[in-house]
């Protein structure tokens with residue numbers, strides 16, 4: 001479609017003689033971004049040479065160089081981006097920012113750092129040398145499928161490496177934890193312990209818990225034994241995370257959910273960070289239903305989705321209905337490959353329904369973690385039932401992950417108007433373990449972004465950081481190429497265009513946050529959340545999308561990152 005100057009020019013009026021003047025209201029143009037190639041993300045998604053005038057945190061106008069030059073005032077700052085590409089700031093619709101910020105100080109066991117058990121133990125031993133006896137050693141991002149030995153470290157190995165410290169290792173999926181004896185002692189996990197609700201203590205040949213814990217119900221036993229980080233410490237973690245986010249072009253992020261580790265200080269951590277100026281991106285703060293009393297009947301505050309301001313507001317209430325494919329804890333309608341095991345629900349369906357109904361009636365947007373097709377089916381049953389009895393216009397309830405779906409489930413999802421929040425990065429980082437765990441036939445329905453979009457389902461995307469690396473350019477690339485680390489391709493029929501990949505992180509992300517009136521595209525009166533890129537994603541080979549570098553990030557028109 002040819003470029004329409006009329007369509008692209010916004011926020012400015014034409015005066016007599018064709019001069020461009022500011023609208024009647026009093027506006028100061030603080031900044032003009034010039035010399036850029038702009039992808040506004042308005043339809044059709046194209047790149048054009050346009051300038052942008054910014055006033056008081058908002059985009060005032062987008063237009064040709066001549067048009068925008070007419071808005072310049074004596075003290076307007078002119079930033080020439082020298083032919084680089086400008087886009088709306090990116091929206092990561094599901095990640096765990098507090099946890100990631102804490103992890104930045106924990107032992108990193110990701111495959112990029114660690115390739116075998118010996119290296120893993122060496123890292124823990126080294127950290128123990130710097131840690132006071134008795135203090136917790138926390139590690140993250142371990143993926144046993146990418147260790148040479150293809151197994152978890154044993155409790156005995158962890159005891160030998162860290163005899164004087166409790167140790168907890170979070171698997172990359174965040175649904176499995178591995179701990180040592182000291183940690184189990186502090187958590188009160190003994191030989192006679194039975195499985196807690198919503199979790200499993202894996203056992204050895206003597207039927208004693210062996211230090212491997214599946215799912216939140218079990219992991220929370222350990223989390224409860226670890227002193228809660230204070231709101232101030234959570235705020236410091238958020239500051240560390242903020243720096244990484246804005247360097248990647250993320251200007252809005254969805255916390256999925258505050259209180260994930262059972263620490264109720266996490267919500268206050270966001271508020272403290274916001275007040276202290278430590279929280280750079282906008283945060284839509286989802287809240288873990290399992291951690292807080294939210295409803296007046298339980299002496300909760302009764303606040304619901306939308307409370308707050310455009311720097312920090314309450315987002316969806318988060319439920320977790322199953323686990324992940326890598327650890328075979330996602331609940332499937334058919335068994336995992338080579339077994340008769342279908343995974344496990346992390347929730348009793350009747351209890352989940354009761355609590356989701358309360359949340360819906362209380363005005364919350366709901367988000368439910370559902371990875372396996374059987375879980376997705378159960379969650380849709382619940383949504384259908386609740387929405388038929390208590391219809392709510394424009395509820396935008398969500399399903400997080402939608403990893404293994406089925407065509408019949410997608411049709412129901414569209415009918416119920418449920419938003420999908422997917423993680424294309426799982427394809428790259430976790431996809432090889434999916435092939436071995438669910439086989440090739442079911443792979444056809446994994447992270448089926450193209451089919452969902454064709455059916456008219458709104459699909460937003462995210463990293464789920466720290467489950468995978470959170471760089472959005474890697475994640476959008478993964479949605480386009482659908483390659484795994486091992487070089488396999490997962491369901492090529494689900495390839496999407498670069499334009500659609502960009503939508504996942506902009507317009508669709510904004511919609512999933514009820515924020516399409518102020519975020520997600522470059523348009524007058526929206527927030528001046530803008531990023532400057534070293535390459536035009538629409539002009540390069542799509543396989544190079546992951547290499548795009550963010551050169552500048554603006555939030556509210558203020559430069560918050562530059563390199």
Ligand SMILES: [Zn+2]
Nearest residue numbers: 094095256464
């Ligand atoms: Zn998550």
